[in-house]
Amino acid sequence: MIKAIPAVWDETIVLSDSEIGKCAAFARRSGDTWFIGIINGSEKKDIDIPLSFLNGKSYTLNAYEDDPAREDGIVKKVSTVGKSDHIRITIRPSGGFVAKLTK
Numbered sequence: 001m002i003k004a005i006p007a008v009w010d011e012t013i014v015l016s017d018s019e020i021g022k023c024a025a026f027a028r029r030s031g032d033t034w035f036i037g038i039i040n041g042s043e044k045k046d047i048d049i050p051l052s053f054l055n056g057k058s059y060t061l062n063a064y065e066d067d068p069a070r071e072d073g074i075v076k077k078v079s080t081v082g083k084s085d086h087i088r089i090t091i092r093p094s095g096g097f098v099a100k101l102t103k
Contacts, residue, residue, distance in 0.1 A: 001064060001098055006030040017047045023091075027053055034059070034101040040091040047097075049087040056103055058082050063099035066092045 008030065015025035015036075022041040027034055027049075036049065051059075061081045067073030068090065081087070081101065089097055 001062070001100060004100060005035060013053055015049055017045070017049070023047075025049070029053075032056075032103045036063075036087070036097065036099040036101070038089075038091060038097040040093065040095045042093050044093055045091050047087075047089050047091060049089075051081055051085045051087065051101075052083055054081075054083045054101065056083075059101040059103055061087070061099055061101050063087070063097065065089050065097045066095040 009028045010031065011029040013027040015027060017023055018025045022043070023038065023045055025038040025047065027036045034054065038047065058080050059082065061079050063077045064074050065077065067075045071092070087099070091097055
């Protein structure tokens with residue numbers, strides 16, 4: 001996933017769950033591909049990301065998120081999403097989330 005992240009962006013959106021000193025959540029677009037990145041602070045956080053910023057009908061979502069069964073683990077999830085969908089996740093303290101959305 002890290003090698004796929006571009007150095008130049010066409011668009012950046014600060015997501016509503018961002019809060020200075022507590023959580024940084026961004027969606028960034030390069031061409032037709034979107035990336036979502038979240039870094040959490042010191043408290044567990046439930047996050048709901050509306051995907052209304054997507055154009056087009058459907059995207060393939062490849063996501064890596066905190067594993068609720070292991071304190072040090074991550075889980076990969078793959079699904080198809082669209083503009084009317086939401087991503088709902090729980091991020092542990094000092095945890096994170098990253099996703100790549102491709103048409």
